[in-house]
Amino acid sequence: MMVSELMKVEDDKARASLPEAIVRYIESVRSCEHGESYLIAVLHKVQEHFGYLDMRQMSAVSQLMQIPSAKVTGVASFYHFFTFVPRGKHKLAICLGTACFVKGAGQVLDKIKELLRVDVGHTTKDQLFSLDVARCVGACALAPVLIVDEKVYANVKPDDVARILEEYGFAAKK
Amino acid sequence: MATPMEQLLERRRNAKFHLFRDKFSADVRITVGSATCENAAGSEAVRRRFQELLDQHKPKHVVIGNVGCSGKCDMEPVVLIVRPGELPVKYVHMTPERVDEVFAEHVLNGRQVEKYTMRHEAGMPAADRVISVCEGAHCRAQSSEIQKAFRESLAAAGLAEKVVVTPSACQGLCAAGPVAYVYPDDVMYQHVTPEVAARIVNEHLVGDRPCSDHIWQESRVTNRFAPLYSDVYFFGKQLRITLRNCGVIDPESLDEYLAVRGYEAAVTAMTTMTPMDVINAITKSGLRGRGGGGFPTGVKWNFAASQASDTKYIICNADEGDPGAFMDRSTIEGDPHTIVEGMILAGYAIGAKRGFVYIRAEYSLAIKRIEKAIEDARAAGFLGKGIFGTACDFDIEIRLGAGAFVCGEETALIHSIEGERGQPRPRPPYPAVIGLWGKPTVINNVETMANLPAILLDGPEWFASIGTARSKGTKVFALAGKVKNTGLVEVPMGTTLRQVVFDVGGGILNGKRFKAVQTGGPAGGCMPESALDTPVDYDSLMAAGSIMGSGGMIVIDEDSCMVDMARYFLDFTQDESCGKCTPCREGTKRMLEILNRITSGRGVEGDVEKLLRLGDTIKKTSLCGLGQAAPNPVLSTINHFRAEYDAHIREKRCQAGVCTALLSYTIDPEKCVGCGACAKKCPVNCIKGQPKSVYVIDGVRCIRCGNCFKACKFNAVQRK
Incomplete structure (x- = not known):
């Protein structure tokens, strides 16, 4: 096979692993000046679509943007916003900004870890919850703040955690 | 062919006409706070309930609109109701149930629901009028005399119950000082003396004939909305330049921004001033970078402007990463066009045709609002080719951050926009010489940008008259933690920490004892009670062992352990260390290990000395600001709270009861x-x-x- 044919095979494979809208976006930015600078924007779109980044999608981005996959992985792993672990059905984020911390968010986090037996950045075995630490969400007056999916719970105390999780299908093991 | 200024004024007339027809002529105007924090507190449900009631009752001439955050965070959701000829009323802690009551009583029948008003909540006496007397640096000497004269004259006139006299922060009218403001009449008196105070009471308040010879007649873009803030007790202690439109105009409406002299500064600069004039004006104003470093903005611009390159860039840094800081988010959510206009001004000054807003991906509402502002400005011909009908091109693009604190450092931010890992590089060369894609680049923070239009409209001399000798203007703080009034406050430089925490902030929650106030986020320090009289300005804070930083201000009470606080901040910076240089990468790790040891009861004699030595080395040898500042929280808590460290190490005791292993x-x-x-x-x-x-x-x-x-x-x- 010619190099150009090989490229086409690889390109087609890459196209197949990404949604069409993202493929189109990559093609549109590649023609811009400094096209490679849109790598982070592309990764945002991929994560928004899949909920996380895996090797297959990152290789596809690397192929379509013609950026070495070492760099794609390097950039993706550098920034906190990107995750390589599939997220749970519900995404928990406990804010550990200074205001939340001063008002006891650490104890709330401990309680969540204890109840769900899951560490920060991971997903429960039943895939129901994933746990993250949010940086300040700017709702400092409501501290401590727990965010479940899009909903914000204000002034959360460790004793409230079980009740909040139950709203999302958590059943405490007796 | 109309000139750019004529075109702008025509647009403003149209905007005002539309606003008046659709909004301001209404019998009742309802505005609901709409910002990330307001929404989290439940403002969307409040707004929906109002809408349902409006659809159901179909009252005539009632309009509802959104405004950004007014900064009164602990009382959100906030609703403002304006009826012509009456005091604007702010309702706080609104819920759909309270909406029902307010709608039935106030909107339909014109009867205020006293118990939900901000004034009532703040525990302030009911009064028909409020007189606020400036207590800023220029007016301070005479202020108490004037207040006394007001009170005595009011008592003599039998108005003591009906009019409240309260001190206010510097109102930025120093040349006219001392000034006193009568609310809700919206009259500002200048050159007030005790004798004039007596005249104001007798002629204006009793006789209803304002003393015209002492009325301040000029107009300023700042402080025009004092009546609409509706809470002189909280807002009167502030001076709002950056936040001048936040919580007042609808952030998604270009018309409303135009109506408050929006884009006038940009058009004035581009048609009547050379780029050098603009740079000189900003230099003269004394504006220093609000992102934390405090570098003079005009000087930075001058570096970039003097580079011979046909391509230059402007970057607005909105990657607000400090935990506990939300000034930039609120500013963008409340007044996004100001940022667009600021960037146009900065672009014109240095000769840049492209600008970037680098913003945190987590700030979804702020992103949406700045995107809309950019689109609207582009549609109006304010961005793109030949902006405002001049020969200049300028356009703005948004780039999302992805969660890396180190990107607050200029060279790291530039790498991130280039699509690389956000790691810093040694400076010089500074970005103003070699920046984005190797071209001269100026990076200014959101708050710096927001000051620019006000400086050009109200004049650099005016701006330079506010603040201290070396720190001009105001600073916005995100006041949070164990303080009664949490929220965004904007105070003149030189205000003391005590005034911010106790006067504006209302003191400590639940009658607890004050322990420290933390400024500057993970790069700053904790200041104890003895340092409370430190004025808020770049140099004084630095001398006191902290930094101005971007504006997070966290109040800490006796329930917090200072060793644990230091551990918390170090845990953050250690996690955020980009790993490029050894002192920061390894040093913060070792410091964190020692702090973990101390807080878990395994601290040994000599640990504090080790922390001091390591901290000193990291400060001296790190490549960028993150590493150079990372030890600050540890060093400042050792400096001011050494006894707590010693108690943890020697007696295995945590006085605050936070370090569970020691309890x-x-x-x-x-x-x-x-x-x-x-x-x-x-x-x-x-x-x-x-x-x-x-x-x-x-x-x-x-x-x-x-x-x-x-x-x-x-x-x-x-x-x-």
Whole structure:
């Protein structure tokens, strides 16, 4: 096979692993000046679509943007916003900004870890919850703040955690 | 062909016409706060309920609109109701149920629901009028005399119950000072003396004839909305330049921004000033970068402007990463066009045709609002080719951050926009010389940008008259933590920390004791009570061992452990260290290990000295600002709270009761009444005893959760 044919095979494979809208976006930015600078924007779109980044999608981005996959992985792993672990059905984020911390968010986090037996950045075995630490969400007056999916719970105390999780299908093991 | 300024004024006339027709002529205007924090507090449900009621009752001439955050965070959601000829009323802590009541009483029948108003909530006396007397640096000497004269004249006129006299912060009208403002009449008096005060009471308040010879007649873009803030007690202690439109105009409406002299500064600059004139004006104003470093903005621009390159860039840094800071988010959510206009001005000054807003991906509402502002400005011909009908091109693009604190550092931010890992590089060359894609680049923070239009409209001399000798203008702080009034406050430079925490912030929550105030986020320091009279300006804070930073201000009370605080900040910076240079990458790790050891009860003699030595080395040898500042929280807490470190290490005791590993719980047999409440709450069943006899905690099995401590009503459970 010619190099150009090989490229086409690889390109087609890459196209197949990404949604069409993202493929189109990559093609549109590649023609811009400094096209490679849109790598982070592309990764945002991929994560928004899949909920996380895996090797297959990152290789596809690397192929379509013609950026070495070492760099794609390097950039993706550098920034906190990107995750390589599939997220749970519900995404928990406990804010550990200074205001939340001063008002006891650490104890709330401990309680969540204890109840769900899951560490920060991971997903429960039943895939129901994933746990993250949010940086300040700017709702400092409501501290401590727990965010479940899009909903914000204000002034959360460790004793409230079980009740909040139950709203999302958590059943405490007796 | 109309000139750019004529075109802009025509647009403004149209905007005002539309606004008046659709909004301001209404009998009742309802505005609901709409910002990330407001929404989190439930403002969307409040707005929906109003809409349902409006659809149901279809009252004539009632309009509802959104505004950004007014900064009164602890009272959100906030609703403002304006009826012509009446005081604007702000309702706080609104819920759909309260909306029903307010709608039935106030909107339909014109009767205020007193118990939900901000004034009532703040515990302020009901009054028909408020007179606020400036207490800023220029007016301070005469202020108390004037206030006294007002009070005496009011008492003599029998108005003592009806008019409240209150001090206010510098109002930025120093040349006209001392000034006094009569609310809600919206009259500002200048050159007030005790004699003039007596005249104001007799002629204006009693006789309804304002003393015209002392009325301040000029117009400023700042402080025009004093009546609409509707809470002189909270807002009167502030001076709003950056936040001049936040919480007042609809952030998604270009018309409303135009109506408040929006884009006038940009058009004036581009048609009547050379780029050098603009740079000189900003230099003269004394504006310093609000992102934390405090570098003079005009000087930075001058570096970039003097580079011979046909391509230059402007970057607005909105990657607000400090935990506990939300000034930039609120500014963008409340007044996004100001940022667009600021960037146009900066672009014109240095000769850049492209600008970037680098913003945190987590700030979804702020992103949406700045995107809309950019689109609207582009559609109006304010961005793109030949903006405002001049020969200049300028356009703005948004780039999302992805969660890296180090990107607050200029060279790291530039790498991130280039699509690389956000790691810093040594400076010089500075970005103003070699920046984005190797071209001269100026990076300014959101707050810096927001100041620019106000400086050009109200004049650099005016701006330079506010603040201290070397720090001009105001600073916005995100006041949070254990303080009564949390929220965004904008105060003149030189205001003391004590004034911010106790006057504006209202003091400590729940009657607890003040311990420290933390400024500058993870790069700053904790200042104890003895440093409370430090004025807020770049140099004084630096001298006191902290930094101005971007504006997070967290109040800490006796319930927080300072060693744990230091550990918290170091945990953050250690996690955020980009790993490029060794002192920061390894040094912060080692410091964190020592702090973890101390807070878990394994600290040894000499640990504090090790922290001091390591901290000093990291500060001196790190490549960028992140590493150079990372030890600050540790060093400042050792400096001011050494006794807490020593207690942790020598006595294995945490005074604040935060470091659980150091706590032990026992039951005082003298006080125990044998009720058994503690044993019921114990999750590990380590409390044994019989009802009516003394209970005992098994210290070995105890997990130190503190449940028994909270459960005991007789203070018999002791925590040490």
